[in-house]
Amino acid sequence: MPAADPRDRPIAVFDSGVGGLTVLHELLVSLPQEDYVYLGDSARFPYGERTPEELERFGMDIADELIARRAKLLVVACNSMTSAALPALQRRMLETTLGIDVIGVVRPEAAQAVAVTRSGRIGLLATRATVASGAYERAVAAVDPHVDLLAVACPDLAPLVQDPPGGDLFTRELEDVVRGYCAPLVEAGVDTVILGCTHYPLVRPMIQRMLGRHATIVTSGAALARQVEHVLGSRDLASGRAGEGTYSFLCTGDAGAFRALGTRFLQMPLTEVEHVDLAPSPNAEVPAWPRP
Known part of the structure; x- marks a missing residue:
């Protein structure tokens, strides 16, 4: 029986x-x-x-689950995970018989921010783990060592966006939190700000107001989509279909809660959400279908 066309396999995204x-x-x-x-x-x-x-261990668990579902490309849609575990995930995939590429959000955002800054002063709003990793500093310096990056850790922001008290996201309390995190960037006079967490685009208008209209905001989605398209083209993995593909969802927590929250983030209808349990499997075997 002929092997299935690898171009028909799904792109896996996780956070x-x-x-x-x-x-x-x-x-x-x-x-x-x-x-x-x-x-x-x-x-x-x-x-x-x-x-x-912890993040490296979580990443390996997730990668094994997604590879078992025949993913042709892994997209790490999490800044904290990208910062801590991307090199280890890339090594893991290259060591398998699959040779699957793993793409993270840090490098595409850093490159875009360097391309658009006029003053050479870039700001970063991110989680504490992402800031502590120094991943964005390294990524920015790799593109242009003469650009300065000011990183601000925002430990309260992602939890408030994902699970706002009372269910109302856009409150004065959240506005005050955002204003406090943006204040050092405004004081430093940055002209470009990277949103270093995938939750933050939901409050982008609020962040823009605090930074001022002169500031350019860089998010991970658009920059990452361009890199995914490039990788698929270079590996001859792009789907050949003319119409729309499918999309499905897995979560390790409460599937109903994920579905209720997810529509707001996706801005499109969610299909059914399947609950999965990720058992630690550092030595798990991966399927041995042909390399892309």
């Missing part, structure tokens, strides 16, 4: 919860002909306060 659906949204718009499977690790949300060792 700590529903925030990565903002990235999936951009992929659905930019590459609508592809199939997608999204995994939200909501049982272990938030990632922003986790250690690098």
